[in-house]
């Protein structure tokens with residue numbers, strides 16, 4: 042059997058020279074990105090961190106990794122270097138694999154397309170998803186799934202949710218005790234399964250975790266300080282992921298609330314679409330703040346119904362990711378919303394984006410689940426009505442504003458019957474007073 046890792050290594054060495062001198066288009070992109078480099082205080086922090094070895098010095102990586110290795114089941118010969126595989130050659134898989142390689146982990150990025158693997162090894166760059174960003178020269182590339190995961194300690198999955206189950210099925214025959222960590226933020230179409238559910242379904246024996254947080258891939262490639270959360274019931278796995286990815290630019294916090302962390306990452310995509318749409322209507326900061334915090338209320342309400350701890354939504358994977366994705370045009374979900382707000386159809390917006398926007402499917406899943414189970418999710422239902430039932434956005438937004446009286450944080454003061462009866466009185470008064478026809482199906486006191 043060929044060893045694709047060795048092969049790509051020599052490819053890299055052979056082609057590097059060409060890449061630096063001939064690809065004018067990429068040089069242009071790099072110049073453009075360099076122009077956008079952080080400046081001032083941020084630039085100072087980054088420069089200092091680089092000079093001091095990416096901030097891992099104090100952590101004494103080999104000591105941490107020896108400790109991790111001692112604890113991890115079925116861990117093997119060389120405990121001084123964690124061995125990692127990242128599956129998925131999009132922007133996030135690439136950014137995370139690059140972080141790990143830069144930290145000195147033995148890292149292979151698996152990409153399904155052979156030509157893309159060749160191009161990445163040649164240029165040390167992901168031209169399609171992260172053009173202009175040079176990748177660490179220790180990062181290895183492979184399109185051979187078996188070889189990519191062989192002898193690894195941890196396999197990180199960064200494929201879109203629609204490919205998650207299929208990817209697990211494909212690696213199942215080659216597993217020899219590796220742990221699995223999902224980086225995917227979505228729900229399986231039609232089953233409402235989260236990625237951890239799919240892991241338990243397909244690989245019931247495997248030690249697993251999920252990682253999620255405010256991690257816009259391009260900002261990570263620019264060394265902009267960021268943080269994330271690894272959630273797992275396995276402490277050794279949490280430690281291993283922290284040790285593998287931690288640097289002065291990237292902090293990895295820990296949690297054992299897998300459901301909460303995972304739902305934060307999946308649900309915020311719905312609200313990023315809503316916020317992108319609101320931005321297209323030039324709404325004010327008060328409106329954005331209202332939308333953001335009522336989105337958080339929906340997320341935590343839904344999370345609790347699904348078995349999550351509501352406090353998890355106050356962490357990086359909840360409010361942290363919600364804020365990042367709802368504020369930035371780097372978010373693909375936000376961009377989809379913005380295109381919708383400017384009058385495009387959902388199909389045209391998805392086509393124009395040409396990348397993964399998990400929220401498009403998540404809205405449908407959550408709308409259906411919440412309707413079936415009677416979970417109060419007015420923003421999700423409103424968004425569904427605009428996107429999939431062709432309701433007018435303005436009417437839907439006004440309806441949301443006219444929804445009944447509710448408590449602010451329902452885990453502090455429950456939405457009780459006095460609110461419900463007040464709402465009913467108001468509703469009756471407004472029904473008899475006007476004949477507004479811009480309704481949605483929302484019942485605010487369901």
Ligand SMILES: NC(=O)C1=CN([C@@H]2O[C@H](COP(=O)(O)OP(=O)(O)OC[C@H]3O[C@@H](n4cnc5c(N)ncnc54)[C@H](OP(=O)(O)O)[C@@H]3O)[C@@H](O)[C@H]2O)C=CC1
Nearest residue numbers: 130131132133134153199200204225226256257258396397
């Ligand atoms: N980008 C980000 O900032 C972040 C993304 N995430 C999450 O990570 C996941 C992946 O997103 P991201 O990397 O951004 O996506 P991208 O759209 O950038 O890339 C998707 C990648 O998945 C590959 N792919 C698609 N279908 C399959 C399949 N059936 N088998 C194997 N590979 C496949 C694509 O290959 P091809 O090019 O050949 O189609 C491509 O390499 C999503 O769930 C996302 O929510 C999480 C945090 C941050």
Ligand SMILES: O=C(CO)COP(=O)(O)O
Nearest residue numbers: 254255256257372373374
């Ligand atoms: O999850 C992300 C940032 O944390 C990326 O968001 P998008 O998938 O909307 O680009």
